[in-house]
Amino acid sequence: MSDMDYNTFKVTAPVKLSDKSTTLFQDQEEKELEKKLKKVRKKLGKLQDTMYAHDKYAVLVCLQGMDTSGKDSLIREVFKDFNARGVEVQSFKVPTDLELGHDYLWRHYIALPQRGKFAVHNRTHYENVLVTRVHPQYILGENLPGINTVEDVNQAFWDKRFEQIKNFEKHLVENGTLIYKFFLHLSKDEQKNRLLRRLEKKEKNWKFSAGDLKERKLWDTYQTYYEDAINRTSTDKAPWYVIPADNKSAARLAVASILLETLSQYKDIQEPELDDKTKANLSAYKEQLENE
Structure with missing residues (x-):
């Protein structure tokens, strides 16, 4: 694990994304970063x-970021050493008709982890105050009472939605879910490079969509709304971390290290002990098996 203080990425006061660096560990070789990640993720898997x-806590890992920020590969590399039964990954795309027939948090609620498990959400309930805020016409598809035109999707609407999200997270935390929210902070130049690679490498072509270029034109708008969402909803119990993401290996190491360091602080997380009766009879059980 790096000796860096990862609390520097935690949002504890209002942030301005344009002042936040998108680079990290520039003085370290790629192989060194990968070696450090391997050590951290093994410890994380054991934890x-x-x-x-222990079966008392669930962990919800929320990943947000602009297109190409590296969410998919981060999930693959950070959680590689997890037992498959202990982690579930969910990617939230355009809501289906079934999902639109419920309130906007429903599809996120049913994807929450049970106690003892991790859930990793690639794009999250925050899409409902990000992409829909950039494109408020999408809200009309939710068929909400009192929302008949885009003009009805006003500041009061967003204020209420932010409050609903904070209450949703507060409820989860109070019932044993540990929430980590990571914003993969990518520079516009690096996004351009990654989009070009998708076009230039045949095996990456399938990832490219013409829609990526349309959304790229709205870069500044997205940054404004990301900044607002982060500042409004980073709390002590459900904090945001702004992770420099121009170097994928560095971002993966940062996320893995934050998870390991903070979860290790929960000293009550221990494997359960056997009851006294079972403990007292271990030798007898062993002898029974050996004499079969």
Whole structure:
């Protein structure tokens, strides 16, 4: 694990994204970063096994970021050493007709982790105050009472939605879910490079969509709304972390290290002990098996 203080990425006061660096560990070789990540994720995998046995806490990892910010590959690399039964990954795309038939948090609620497990959400309930804020016409598809035109989707609407999200997270935390929210902070230049690679490499072509370029033109608008969402909803119990994401290996190491360091502080997370009766009879059980 790096000796860096990862609390520097935690949002504890209003932030301005344009002042936040998108680069990290520039003085370290790629192989060194990968080596450090391997050590951290092994420890994280062992900790998850203990949490599974402990069965008291669930962990919700929320990943947000602009297109190409590296969410998919981060999930693959950070959680590689997890037991498959202990982690569930959900990617939220355009809502289906079924999902639109419920309130906007429903599809996120049913994807929450049970106690003892991790859930990693690639794009999250924050899409409902990000992409819909950039494109408020999408709200009309939710068929909400009193929302008949785009003009009805006003500041009071967003204020209420932010309050609903904070209450949603407060409820989860109070019932044993540990929430980590990571914004992968990518520079516009690096996004351009990654989009070009998608066009230039045949094996990456499938990731490219012409819509990516349309959304790229709205870069500044997205940054404004990301900044507002982060500042409004970073709390002590459900904090945001702004992770420099121009270097994928560095971003992965930062996320893994934050998870390991903070979860390790929960000293009550221990494997359960056997009851006294079972403990007292371990030798007898062993002898029974050996004499079969």
